[in-house]
Amino acid sequence: MSDTKYAHLIDLNDYPVEWWNKVITLGASIYAHPQRYVQACAGKIMATLFYEPSTRTQMSFQSAMIRLGGSIIGFDNPMSSSVSKGENLKDTTKVVSSYSDILIIRHPMAGSAKAAALTADCCVVNAGDGGHLHPTQTLTDMLTLHMEKGRLDNLTVGLCGDLLYGRTVHSLCKALSRYPNNRFVLISSPELRLPEYIRKLLKDSGCEYREEPSLDRAIGDLDVLYMTRIQRERFQSEAEYLAQKDIYRLTPEKMLRAKPDLAVLHPLPRVDEIAVPVDADPRALYFKQAHYGMYVRMALILRLLEATEQVPIVHGTENGTMCCVNPKCICAQEKYLPQRFFAQGDHTVCDFCEERALERAMP
Ligand code: NCD
Numbered sequence: 028m029s030d031t032k033y034a035h036l037i038d039l040n041d042y043p044v045e046w047w048n049k050v051i052t053l054g055a056s057i058y059a060h061p062q063r064y065v066q067a068c069a070g071k072i073m074a075t076l077f078y079e080p081s082t083r084t085q086m087s088f089q090s091a092m093i094r095l096g097g098s099i100i101g102f103d104n105p106m107s108s109s110v111s112k113g114e115n116l117k118d119t120t121k122v123v124s125s126y127s128d129i130l131i132i133r134h135p136m137a138g139s140a141k142a143a144a145l146t147a148d149c150c151v152v153n154a155g156d157g158g159h160l161h162p163t164q165t166l167t168d169m170l171t172l173h174m175e176k177g178r179l180d181n182l183t184v185g186l187c188g189d190l191l192y193g194r195t196v197h198s199l200c201k202a203l204s205r206y207p208n209n210r211f212v213l214i215s216s217p218e219l220r221l222p223e224y225i226r227k228l229l230k231d232s233g234c235e236y237r238e239e240p241s242l243d244r245a246i247g248d249l250d251v252l253y254m255t256r257i258q259r260e261r262f263q264s265e266a267e268y269l270a271q272k273d274i275y276r277l278t279p280e281k282m283l284r285a286k287p288d289l290a291v292l293h294p295l296p297r298v299d300e301i302a303v304p305v306d307a308d309p310r311a312l313y314f315k316q317a318h319y320g321m322y323v324r325m326a327l328i329l330r331l332l333e334a335t336e337q338v339p340i341v342h343g344t345e346n347g348t349m350c351c352v353n354p355k356c357i358c359a360q361e362k363y364l365p366q367r368f369f370a371q372g373d374h375t376v377c378d379f380c381e382e383r384a385l386e387r388a389m390p
Contacts, residue, residue, distance in 0.1 A: 034206040034334035035144045035151045038326065039162045039198060041340050044205050047169065050330055051179075054170045054323035061322075066084060067329055068097035075101035075126035076119065076143075077154070078110070078134040083295060083317050084154045084163065088131050091324040100127060117146045118363050124149040128332060132156075135260075136357040138379025142364055150331045157355050158192040158261050159380055164294050165198040166327060167320035172251065174319060175290055175312055185245050187214040188255035188275050188300055190221040192262075195294040196255055200225050203271065204232040211236035212245045216274055218267075219257070224381055227372065242275055242319045246285045252277070254293045254300050254313075261355075285310065292316050343369035343378035350387045351377035 039047060057064050071094040077085050081103065089099045095185060101123075102108045110119060116139060124130050124147035132140050133154040140153030155161045173181055186196050190213055200221070203209045211229060213221050213236060220226075220238060222378050229236050241243045246252065254277055262268040277291065282305060293301060293313040346368045351358050357379050358364045367378035373386045 033144075033147070033150045034331045035140075035147075035340055036162055036331065037141045037144060037151070037153045037340055038160055039165055039202050044161050047202065049165070050166055050323065051170050051173050051324045053326035053330065054166070055174060057325045058170075058174070058319065058322040061325075064325065064329070065096055066096040068092060068095035068348075071095075071097040071332060072127040073097055073099050073101075073127070073129045073131060073328065074123045075099065075103070075131045075154075076105075076123060076133070077101070077103040078105045078132075078139075079155065081133055081154070083320060084133065084161075087317070087321040088152075088154065088163075088324050088328075093374070094321075095376075097128075097328075098199075101131075104111075114324060116142060116357070117363065117364070120151075121146045121148070126153075127143040129328060134357070136360055137353065137355055138278065138357040138377070138384070141340070141379055142361060144355045145364075150334075152327070152331070155194055156357070156364055157380075158197075158258065160198045160201075161194040161294070162198050163324060163327060164195045164320070165202045166323045167316060168195070168199055168292060168294070169202065169255070170219055170319045171292060171316040172290065172317070173313060175315070176250065176288075179203065181208045182210065182250045183210045183248055184251045184253060184254070185212040185242075186221075186253045186369045187216055187242055187245075187248040187277075189219050189221040189257045189271070190255070192258035194254065196221070197225050199253065200229060204229050204234045209234060212249065213238045214240070214242050214245050216240065216271060219271060220264040222382075224371065224376065224383075231372075238285055243284070244283060244318070246281055248290075249285065249289055251292060254283070254291065254297075256296060256298050256300060275297060275300055276302060277305055279304050279308065282308055282310065343367040343376075346375075348387055349375055349384045351380065351384050352380065353377065353380050353382040356380035356382065358375040
């Protein structure tokens with residue numbers, strides 16, 4: 028089953044790779060000639076619904092829309108909106124989408140953007156749904172690689188830090204696995220290893236990957252090092268976070284062992300995982316990366332608002348015998364949502380959060 032009314036961006040994999048490439052190329056041309064696009068969205072309104080903190084994603088979207096001649100509305104603290112009175116996601120989305128042409132949503136629950144798209148009367152963009160996905164960060168990462176490395180294929184990519192809860196890592200793996208000859212080095216502690224469903228996806232797409240707990244051992248092999256913050260807010264307890272927090276730290280000494288053309292990326296915010304002196308190394312591209320994010324979001328807004336093609340979001344099918352057991356899935360919070368599932372290999376996963384679902388216990 029698929030939705031056909033508006034063009035949404037929930038998961039990059041809902042679109043073919045050619046579509047991503049077009050957004051990236053458009054982002055590069057806006058970067059080169061921003062003055063050509065100053066009126067491109069005149070009269071359009073973008074709403075940003077941020078249920079979770081954000082600096083770059085929210086402000087780069089807002090700046091992108093303003094630079095395209097459009098206007099912005101929204102909230103960055105749900106407690107200053109009717110969410111504080113107990114309004115559900117469905118009602119907020121329904122109403123705000125009737126005021127706007129494009130709705131950018133960030134929310135702490137996995138699958139929330141997909142849920143919002145079910146009722147929205149405009150395009151919906153996933154700006155981060157819990158520990159699940161962050162497709163517009165991935166477009167940012169891909170524009171950075173396109174501009175700085177000149178390619179999105181034939182790369183050895185090290186992903187370091189919180190691979191379990193880091194949604195930017197999940198989206199990036201899903202995307203780069205679709206380009207030829209990319210190899211992945213997954214640098215994490217055993218507790219924060221990449222979720223099973225993404226490892227399976229890498230395997231199924233024929234990508235070479237290895238899990239390597241040591242950044243020191245891995246760094247010399249890499250073309251790209253993607254550092255990530257340990258996602259404190261997603262741990263069950265503070266003690267579990269504290270046990271993980273200082274395991275990885277990129278320092279100038281470690282950079283001595285890296286290739287001369289290594290690209291160090293980070294979605295930001297940085298906490299302690301990259302020592303500040305690394306910023307002076309020309310291979311540290313994370314601030315440039317944040318800057319590219321604005322241009323790729325300009326491209327995305329244009330592309331979605333101009334879209335005449337069908338919206339490709341694919342939904343699973345309703346199945347009363349299965350249930351999602353992920354407490355961080357949007358369906359655990361918004362009980363009116365349909366319980367939909369799809370098959371993945373030999374198991375069944377929730378349509379919203381992609382985590383493995385279980386058979387419902389029979390009464
Ligand atoms: C990331 C996010 O929110 O997932 N930040 C971002 O959007 N640039 C990474 C993070 O919070 O660690």
